[in-house]
Amino acid sequence: MAKGHTIPFLHLAHVLLNRHVTVTILTTPANRPFIAQSLSGTPASILELPFPENIPGVPAGVESIDALPSVSFFLIQTIVLSTQLMKPDLERALENIQPPVSFMVSDGFLWWTLDSASKLGFPRLVTYGMSHYSMAVFHSLFFGKKSVLHTHEVKVNNNMETKTTVVPDFPWIKVTRNECDTSVENGEDESIALEFITKTTEATHNSFGIIFNSFYELEPVFVDYWSREAGLKSWPVGPLCLHAISSSKPTKAEGRAVVIHQWLDEKIEKESSSVLYVAFGSQATVSSEQLREIAKGLEDSNVNFLWVLRKSQAEMAEPSEEYKFFEGFENRVKNRGMVVRGWVDQMQILNHKSVKGFLSHCGWNSVIESISSGVPILAWPLAAEQPLNAKMVVEEIKVGLRVESWDGSLNGVVKSEEVSKMVKELMEGEMGKEVRKKAEEVAVMGHKAVEEDCNNTNNMTSTLSSNNHDHHIHAVLFPFMAKGHTIPLLHLAHVLLNRHVTVTFLTTPANRPFIAQSLSGTSAAILELPFPENMPGVPAGVEGTDALPSVSMPVLHTFVLGTQLMKPDLDRALENIQPPVSFMVSDGFLWWTLDSASKLGFPRLVSYGMSHYSMAVFHSLFNGKTSALHEQEQDDNNMETETGTVVPDFPWIKLARNEFFPRVKNDEEESIALEFQSKTIEASSNSFGIIFNSFYELEPVFVDYWNRKVGPKSYPVGPLCLHAMPSNSTKTESRADDVHQWLDEKIEKGSSSVLYVAFGSQATVSSEQLREIAKGLVYSNVNFLWVVRKSQAEECIKFFEGFENRVKNRGMVVRGWVDQMEILNHKSVKGFLSHCGWNSVMESISAGVPILAWPMGAEQPLNAKMVAEEIKVGLRVKSCDGSLNGVVKSEEVSTMVKELMEGEKGKEVRKNVEEIAVMGHKAVEEGGSSWEALDSLLKEACKMQMQ
Structure with a gap:
């Protein structure tokens, strides 16, 4: 509820109406007249929602920020947070609108509208009224992989507000603290600010996309960065103000507009045509002292000017000093200056041929309107992202100059001498001529961008239309009860939610808290099924x-087979879910879910959390037409460590028995293992398809082999971890804070390379092996962060206490679960000593971190072989006897750790993994291989369900 936020929406409404889109604008009673005037003569509908009453600090009857006597950061956020009281009225309105809503565009401040849109089954797009430049810079500084600032630092270091910081992803941009300030005045302000930022950021990330009032040619580097790094589709559909000009010519119907235009026309007639337009937006509060300095500067500059003041600032009591000052000022400059009190149609003024400069606060609307009119800017930022807009105007696109306060700070007074000097430079100087020429060139680009064949509006509306079918898709996700199996499906949930698929996540009571934390702030539903007793x-x-004291293969197999007791509860839940299920993705271990899906008439897809490489190798060895193994060979234990088995369909791959052959201790174990394998394999082969947390470019030979020779169809939709990265960066847990603080210290001390050591949530490492690892890390002399399973750390508590004391300056031991992606994406982490579970491999590859492979069980030896030999993004440790279960001695640990972190082989694999990381990021972008695979899955699964 502010004109600066509303006007771009009104312009967008004209754009959509010109595309024959039905448009409904939502507003409040007091704001309706302004909106109705703009949309008069169009078929757009206007719906009123009651404005909340009794908001602290807001006078009765006030329904917008513009109407407040003064505007503080605290008051804006109070109003914004209070708007959520409008949600019930909004939902009633949306349910009753005809024709049904296809999509909603809502202000970024109205975060709560996402929940309404998701509940009612259509996409929500966001608009913030900011540039890609400013949002990209903020993202790089605070949220990016190389982020260098945290919000608390700005507050703590106020004495450094003019010290420059290099923006990590844009090293040519240097900002001062006061140009990206997020500080607040007190604890209450900070609490409200944190709530505001958290809610808007989370809702934005979970929305369908962002509409920018900009155009690609203006800021291509930052458009591309945003789409690539922020994980949310951008539609630059501006300059929106040009659409409004072409759809409704200035009428000058109001008396004030007539007077203004007559005055501007006179300047042309008198051949004193150059006029400076001065305006600081509808929300900025300028002090009385600063108003006087501006007035003096304008008077001394001797240029023509049109100065628009906020009505509340212009309405001065007659006896006051301010009133007398302005009365005298206007009398002295009446032949060349005009002061206007209240709101004006800024585009009409900027497009007047007499206006040749704009002294502006650099709100983004003002910048884009000035650029579109070919008018250069004298930048005077006052708050919010305006300092970054000013930097873009002056340094990046070079269409303006900058005023400076007397002390160089954002809030310092700009003296009249500076005002006069810079006004004359803009209007008459050489630098002014240069930026005017550049502004005129950029204006031509803006006009071309909004021509029928050059803008993104058709692309946006057609994308929304083509994706609208997704809102009727309901996906049920059911992971096996282990974090390593659950996390990829949580990431998949975020991917599907971003495609506006309805998601229901099935779990058990004890596992719900972990899942609920990951899915908080989303529209996903969580259903509990009782766990078998x-x-x-x-x-x-x-x-x-994960909660078992130790995990052996017999216990794992027994656990898996026991889960089928959940089937009656699953069937009842699936029958009653609304909307009806379109497809289910369930863990490969939960083979019995296929029968439930088939009975209820929707497809089941499988998720194993394995690579195509390992599954293709297993198939070639055991099931292929040229299978190399036979029953009589299975007891030849002497061949366990010999690399004598050639994989038939992939002759360049040679394996030792312990890299692929599951060993069992007795007949009972063999019987359970055989039942487990036969049930899961049979159910997988009869399912609709398999979802792989991988991407085509990583393993094309094995993807093609699987689809050609094995089946069911493979859908490589990863790296799934990349989709969830932005929402996992809150670092709210105390353990996470400690870990990140320790990693940050390594960078600050100039010893930035850290080895991350972790063996997953299920691997059991013997006490002897733990001691060898510890000794090896001590001997290696590298920095390390070692995550140990809580149960194992408690077994060796005295040893670990002594070990930690010896390495406290360069090593940290963490007990229990951590957010691995946060650690791997920290810029200090340069290596990963890993068991090579597939999740860990994908997360390390996605983060561009090379791997020291230490496989322990299951398909991990094949993952390690792929890492070290196939894609060459890691090295391999060897046990003392060459077997999978043999002890790896401390000398081997030390040698290989040093080689990975400092050696030539380490440099080679680091280079390879960084190149592959780029491929992974491209795969999940719109149009990438994984994006297309998911698109194909949604269409094909729904088509099968309809059949």
């Missing part, structure tokens, strides 16, 4: 393999 080998209350 009295499962052999599973303690009471344990509902996941």
Whole structure:
């Protein structure tokens, strides 16, 4: 509820109406007249929603920020947070609108509208009224992979407000603290600010896309960066103000407009045509002292000017000093200056041929309107992102000059001498001529951008239309009860939600908190199914393999087979879910879910959390037409470490038995293992398809092999971890804070290379092996962060206490689960000593971090072989006897750690993984291979369900 936020929407309404889109504008009663005037003569509808009453600090009857006597940051955020009280009225209105809503565009400040849109089944787009430049700079500084600032630093270092900081992703841009200030005045302000930022940021990330009032040619580097790094589609559909000009010519119907235009026309007639337009927006509050300095500067500059004041600032009591000053000022400059009190149609003024300069606060609307009119800017930023807009205007696109306050700060007074000097330079000087020429060139680009064949509006509306079918898709996700199996499906949930698919996540009571935390702030539903009781080998209350004291293959197989007792509860839940299920993605271990999906008439897709490489190799060895193994060879234990088995379909791959052959201790174990394998394999082959957390470019030979020779169809939609990155960067847990602070210190001390050591949430490492690892890390003399399973750390508590004391200056041991992607994406982490679970491999590759492979079980040896030999993004440790379960000695640990972190081989694999990381990021972008694979999955799964 502010004109600066409303006007771009009104311009967008004209754009959409010109595309024959039905448009409904939502507003409040007091704001309706302004909107109705702009949309008069169009078929657009206007719906009123009651404005909340009794908002602290807001006078009765005031329904917009413009109408407040003065505007503070605290008051704006109070009003913004209070708007959520409008949600019930909004939802009633949206439910009853005819024709039904196709999509909603709402202001970024109205974060709560996302929930309404998701509930009612259509996409929400955001608009903030900011440039790609400013949003990209903020993202790089505070949220990017190389972020250098945190919000608390700005507050703590106020004495450094004029010290420059290099923007990590744009090293040619240097900003001062006061140009990206997020500080607040007190604890209450900080609490409200944090709530405001958290809610708007989270909702934006979960929306369908962002509409920018900009055009690609103006800021191509920053448009591309935003789409690539921020993970949210951008539609630069501006300059929107040009659409409004072409759809409704200035009428000058109001008396004030007539007077203004007559005055501007006179300047041309008298051949004193150059006029400076002066305006600081509808919200900025300028002090009385600063108003006097501006007035003196304008008077001394001897240029023609049109100065627009906020009505509240212009309405001065007659006896006051301010009133007397302005009365005298206007009398003295009446032949060349005009002061206007209240709102004006800025585009009409900027497009008048007499106006040759704009002294502006650099709100983005003002910048884009000035650029579109070919009018150069004298930048005077006052708050919010305006300092970055001013920097863009002056340094990046070079269409303006900059005034400076007497002390160089954002809030310092700009003296009259500076005003006069810079006004004359803009209007008459050589620098003014240069930026005027550049502004005129950029204006031509802007006009071309809004021509029928050159803008993004058709692309946006057609994309929304083509994706509208997704809102009727309902995906059910059901992971196996282990974090390593659950996390990829949580990431997939975020991907599907971003495509506006309805998502329901199935879990058990004990596993719900972890899932709820990951899905907080989204529209995903979580359904609990009771976990089976009295499962052999599973303690009471344990509902996941991570919580088991130790995990052996027999216990794992027993656990997996026991989950089928959940089937009756699953069937009842699936029958009653609304809207009806379109497809299910369930873990490969939950083979029995295929029967439920088939009975209820929707497709089931499988998720194993494995690579195409390992599954293709297994198939070639055991099931292929040229299978190399036979029953009689299976007891030849002497060949366990010999690399004598050639994979038939991939002859360049040679394996030792312990890299692919599951060993069992007795007949009972063999019987359970055989039942487990036969049930899961049979159910997988009869499912609709397999979702792989991978991307085509990583393993094209094996993707093609799987689809050609094996099946069911593969959908490589990863790296899934990249989709969830922006929403996992809150660092709210105390452990996460400690870890990140420690990693930050390594960079600050100039010892930035850290080895991350972790073996997953299920691997059990012997006490002997833990000691060898510890010794090896000590001998290596590298910085390391070692994450140990909580149960194992408690077993060796005395040893770890002594070890930690010896390495406290360069090593940290963390007990329990951590957010691995946050750690791998920290710029200090340069290596990963890993068990090579596939999640860990994908997360490390996505972060551009090379791997020291230490496989321990399951398909991990094949993942390690792929890492070290196929894609060459890592090295491999060897046990003392060459076997999978043999002890790796401290000398081997030390040697290989140093080689990965400092050696020539380490440099080679680091270069390779950084190149592959780029490929992974491109794969998940719109139009990338993984994007297209998911698109194909949605269309094909829904088509099958309809059949």
